[in-house]
Amino acid sequence: MSHPATEPGHPSGDALSGVRVLDFTSVMAGPFASRMLADLGAEVVKIESLEGDQVRARPPVRDGHSAYFGHLNAGKQSLACNLKAPAIRELIQQLVPRFDIVIENFRPGVMARFGLDYATLSALNPRLIYCSISGYGQSGPKAHYPAYAPVIHAASGFDMVNLHYQDGADRPAANGIFIADVLGGTHAFGAIQAALYQREKTGQGQHIDVSMLEAMVGMLVYETQAAQFPGDPRRPLYTPLRTSDGFIMVAPTSPRNFEQLSEAVGHPEWQQDPRFLTNADRNRNWALLLGLVEEWSQHLTGAEAEAILSRHGVPCGLYRGVDEVLADPQLAARGAFAEIHDGAGGYRVTNPPFRMSASRTYARDHVSSLGADGAALLGQELGLSNEALAALQASGDLA
Numbered sequence: 001m002s003h004p005a006t007e008p009g010h011p012s013g014d015a016l017s018g019v020r021v022l023d024f025t026s027v028m029a030g031p032f033a034s035r036m037l038a039d040l041g042a043e044v045v046k047i048e049s050l051e052g053d054q055v056r057a058r059p060p061v062r063d064g065h066s067a068y069f070g071h072l073n074a075g076k077q078s079l080a081c082n083l084k085a086p087a088i089r090e091l092i093q094q095l096v097p098r099f100d101i102v103i104e105n106f107r108p109g110v111m112a113r114f115g116l117d118y119a120t121l122s123a124l125n126p127r128l129i130y131c132s133i134s135g136y137g138q139s140g141p142k143a144h145y146p147a148y149a150p151v152i153h154a155a156s157g158f159d160m161v162n163l164h165y166q167d168g169a170d171r172p173a174a175n176g177i178f179i180a181d182v183l184g185g186t187h188a189f190g191a192i193q194a195a196l197y198q199r200e201k202t203g204q205g206q207h208i209d210v211s212m213l214e215a216m217v218g219m220l221v222y223e224t225q226a227a228q229f230p231g232d233p234r235r236p237l238y239t240p241l242r243t244s245d246g247f248i249m250v251a252p253t254s255p256r257n258f259e260q261l262s263e264a265v266g267h268p269e270w271q272q273d274p275r276f277l278t279n280a281d282r283n284r285n286w287a288l289l290l291g292l293v294e295e296w297s298q299h300l301t302g303a304e305a306e307a308i309l310s311r312h313g314v315p316c317g318l319y320r321g322v323d324e325v326l327a328d329p330q331l332a333a334r335g336a337f338a339e340i341h342d343g344a345g346g347y348r349v350t351n352p353p354f355r356m357s358a359s360r361t362y363a364r365d366h367v368s369s370l371g372a373d374g375a376a377l378l379g380q381e382l383g384l385s386n387e388a389l390a391a392l393q394a395s396g397d398l399a
Contacts, residue, residue: 010360011356011357011358011359011360012360013041013358013359013360014040014041014042014359014360015040015041015356015358015359015361016037016040016041016042017041017042019037019041019042019043019100019101019196020042020043020045020098020099020100020101021034021037021038021042021043021044021045021099021100021101021102021103022045022047022092022095022096022099022101022102022103023044023045023046023047023076023103024047024102024103024104024105024106024111024116025046025103025104025105025133026048026053026054026055026105027053027054027055027105027148027181028055028072028149028178028181028182028185029105029133029149029180029181029182029184029185029188029212030103030104030105030133030185030188031046031053031055031072031073031185032072032181032182032185032186032189033103033131033133033184033185033186033188033189033192034046034076034103035072035073035074035075035076035363036185036186036189036352037101037103037189037192038074038075038076038363038364039074039075039351039352039361039362039363039364040352040359040360040361041359041360042101043077044075044076044077045076045077045078045079045099045373045377046073046076046077046078046079046368047079047080047081047083047092048078048079048080048081048370048371049080049081049082049083050080050081050082050371050396050399052080052370052371053069053073055068055069055072055073056069056370062344062345063343063344063345064343064344065342065343065344065367067342067344067347069367070340070342070347070349070367071349071350073367073368074338074340074349074363074364074365074366074367075363075364075365075366076366076368077368077372077373077377078368078369078370078371078372078373078374079371079373079374079377079378079399080370080371080374080398080399081371081374081397081398081399082396082397082398083114083116084114085395085397087392087395087397088392088397088398089114089115089116091378091382091384092116093115093116093120093121093124094382095381095382096121096124096125096128097124097125098381099125099128100127100128100129100196101128101129101130101131101192102116102118102121102128102129102130102131103130103131103132103133103188103192104116104130104131104132104133105132105133105134106134107134107144107146108132108134108137108138108143108144109144111132118130118132118207122205122207125205126203126204126205127199127203127204127205128205129192129195129196129199129205129206129208130205130206130207130208131188131191131192131195131207131208131210132207132208132209132210133184133185133188133210133212134147134209134210134211134212135147135148135151135152135211135212135213136211136212136213137209137210137211137213137214138209139209147212147213148178148181149178149179149180149181149212150175150178152180152212152213152216153175153179153180153216154172155213156180156213156216156217156220157216157217157220157223158179158216158219158220159172159173159175160172161220161223164234165237179216179219180212180213180215180216181212183212183215183216183219184210184211184212184215187210187215188208188210191208191210192208195208222235233283233284235283236282236283236286237286238250238251239287239290240319241290241293241294241297241298242294242297242298243297243298243300243301243302243304243305244298244299244300244301244302245301245302246302246318246319247302247318247319248297248302248305248306248309248316248317248318248319249316249317249318249319250290250293250297250309250314250315250316251315251316252314252315253315255279256313257313257314257315258270258271258276258282259271260312260313260314261293261309261312261314262276263312264308264309264311264312264314265292265293265296265297266296267292267296270289270292275288275289276289302318302319303318306318326348334355335351335355335362336350336351336353337349337350337351338350338351338362338363338365339365340363340364340365340366340367341365341367342367343369349363350363351363370399371398371399374398374399375389375393375398378398
């Protein structure tokens with residue numbers, strides 16, 4: 001499977017070419033951030049425990065290789081070691097002056113116990129950009145609390161806000177999509193770019209402290225204001241409308257959209273209906289309006305309804321499964337997926353959701369097995385002899 005970025009007329013350079021990253025992250029938030037760095041051409045060395053990132057064992061696993069892991073870690077090298085061993089700590093400290101970025105998502109304090117905290121490493125490399133991602137941030141009364149994305153969803157208010165929007169539900173919804181991880185990783189990626197830019201002007205690195213809790217709270221823009229200034233009616237909700245073969249989302253947010261909607265469904269007289277005359281009228285009667293639209297949509301297939309609404313300029317979209325999304329012509333035209341390969345074969349992963357006119361932005365086709373690059377990296381970077389590397393491996397400190 002070719003990728004548009006490798007075809008004629010597309011950029012051949014990498015925005016982060018020459019940028020080197022020591023990646024101490026595991027599971028999702030940190031690996032999501034460091035994979036985006038790799039997607040832009042950074043050299044990322046993933047430093048794993050001797051057991052490996054736990055996601056290596058998570059399904060879907062084919063012939064011992066996790067596609068879930070590969071999706072999050074494409075384009076990275078792997079160095080597996082015992083971070084508690086003084087010899088390993090010394091070697092990593094020797095590597096630090098050769099690298100630009102350290103990224104980690106341990107609980108606060110863990111890297112300090114390894115002797116790999118920002119204060120220690122920045123003394124070795126003042127230009128170092130050191131990014132820490134954690135559930136609650138590096139400071140505050142909950143800084144040391146354990147937290148994964150579902151915990152942060154609950155603690156941030158997100159789950160209770162979502163419950164408020166679900167009429168008839170009596171408990172927060174179950175959720176298997178780790179929004180806080182992706183959001184925290186994305187914010188970490190952006191902050192690292194800002195720090196790289198600042199370093200170009202000052203020559204100095206810095207510590208970045210990313211809080212997944214704050215990332216989630218920051219997403220609740222309207223809800224943050226409504227909590228401070230309560231009393232207004234609940235804002236209109238966008239609900240699925242039934243079609244003959246599924247559901248469609250219709251979002252007539254502007255007055256013009258409402259006019260287009262009324263014409264699309266064959267009821268231009270709604271524009272003069274006192275229930276729908278103004279924005280306030282439509283908000284008060286929002287459920288009624290959507291119900292009337294559903295009387296129209298349920299007699300059409302989703303494709304038919306989408307075609308008519310889109311032709312009239314009404315924002316809408318079919319509800320689709322991910323298997324259908326993988327076959328979407330729009331995503332194919334954008335080069336939204338890249339094919340990568342591990343020891344069990346090839347599969348598609350998502351590329352970054354942005355394109356750059358002078359830089360490549362796509363998943364690199366390389367998934368390292370556990371510890372595959374460690375010995376070669378230490379030999380090349382630090383000049384360790386084969387005998388010294390064999391001794392580290394014999395001691396059980398290096399894979």
